[in-house]
Amino acid sequence: MSEYNRETGFLTLTLDKLHNFHRTADRLPEGPPPPIEFYVDKLKNFGHEVANVSSDQLDVKAPEHEIFELLSGQHIYL
Numbered sequence: 001m002s003e004y005n006r007e008t009g010f011l012t013l014t015l016d017k018l019h020n021f022h023r024t025a026d027r028l029p030e031g032p033p034p035p036i037e038f039y040v041d042k043l044k045n046f047g048h049e050v051a052n053v054s055s056d057q058l059d060v061k062a063p064e065h066e067i068f069e070l071l072s073g074q075h076i077y078l
Helices: 015-021 036-045 064-072
Strands: 002-005 010-014 057-061
Touching: 010 015, 010 064, 015 036, 015 064, 036 057, 036 064
Parallel strands: none
Antiparallel strands: 002 010, 010 057
């Protein structure tokens, strides 16, 4: 599940949703899915503000389409 809060600009994403979006080369299909810390680091490295991190969800200051583009690899074509 994901939920965008227009007032704060934060998008809440579950770990399952992050795994579903993630298609870039840094995720091996035969390996175990990455933990939440992997996504925190990845999002921060791309300049996104991350808050309220738990073991199964996080809040990121970005709209859902930006996160999808980043984790799916589509941002390289933009």
